[in-house]
Amino acid sequence: MKAVVKRISIEKNKRIIAISDIHGNLSLFKRLLKKIGYTKDDVLILVGDLIEKGDMSLKTLRYIMELSKTKEVYVVSGNCDTLWEDIKSEVDDENLLRYMIFRKNSILNEMCKELSIEVNEKSNIKFIKEQIRRNFSDELNWLEQLPHIIETEKFIFVHAGITSDNLEEQNVSEVIKNDAFMERGLAFLKYVIVGHWPTANYGREKGCCNPIIDKEQKIISIDGGNMIKSEGQLNALIIKDDENITFDSIDDFLTDEIIEYQHSNSNTIQISWMDNAVQVLKEEKEFSLCRHISSNHELWIKNDKIFKTKDGVCCYDCTDYFLSVKKGDIVSIIEKSSSQTIVKKDGIIGWVLNEKLKSGRTGKTEKA
Secondary structure, X not given: OEOOEEEOOOOXXXXXXXXXXXXXXXXXXXXXXXXXXXXXXXXEEEEOOOOOOOOOHHHHHHHHHHHHHHXXXXXXXXXXXXXXXXXXXXXXXXXXXXXXXXXXXXXXXXHHHHOOOOOOOOOOHHHHHHHHHHHOHHHHHHHHOOOOEEEOOOEEEEOOOOOOOOXXXXXXXXXXXXXXXXXXOOOOOOXXXXXXXXXXXXXXXXXXXXXXXXXOOOEEXXXXXXXXXXXXXXXXXXXXXXXXXXXXXXXXXXXXXXXXXXXXXXXXXXXXXXXXXXXXXXXXXXXEEEEEOOXXXXXXXXXXXXXXXXXXXXXXXXXXXXXXXXXXXXXXXXXEOXXXXXXXXXXXXXXXXXXXXXXXXXXXXXXX
């Protein structure tokens, strides 16, 4: 099926705010809008995946529906926003029920909760679908009418990516789910702004959750990994004109203060789920020395990040990069160990020795 393209004209000198992958995290979305000073004079473009994974998908959807009635708000559909298809169709009911049981934080489960319908292995999925269709027609219809691509005079907004500048020939399946879009070697006439793929996934030596602007390809990737990555954040791309593009971000982490300088290290690696096979070389109480199979790189990995599969041993997202920090820096605390802490500073993920942190002496961290 061909993607639906919506073309809009934006009044000159208006600020464009682009946010992707809210994933039902309504509180963070509201905090981000407040942080960037969002007003009725701005144009807000939401680049898909409004729902799923967070615990307030239904409230998030309704909030955005109401916001679009009074402000200039445009939304494109992401792959997580297409659940209306499963509810309106009469096929694949067993897989839909399995999805609802697996994905506890789903808008479908929230709808059932609002209707006092219990969801379990014995649930009548046809009855559930009928009740959702009957009671949530406004929400389902709103999601169904979303375009897949929005084009302005200077920008293209699409959830996951496009295959060429010919927008009329894009297929829905490719524009809502196009993994590692920036690595496909494509270049475009207008800037293409996408979400879907957390920007930290592009890191090889270290991960960073900030938007990536590639001026040669004319691609801007803005998914900060909110609700997907343990270190994720929600990003807002702020466009004043095509020469003035900045961003702001927000997360839910506690913060800590650096009390002593730390150098960064070299020859490091950022491992993400696409290439996470490892071999355990030496196991100790809290960390194990491992070899990353594809790169042959050796690093110490926290034991709770290592797991076995039918094909071998793998690890969750991890790194051996130590951040460069100076006294007075404020960092977000991701996860502590006995000797070092994984933190985020200005969107960059890395380790800091506990002795460099104020909490290493006081034992206290603060909310950002």
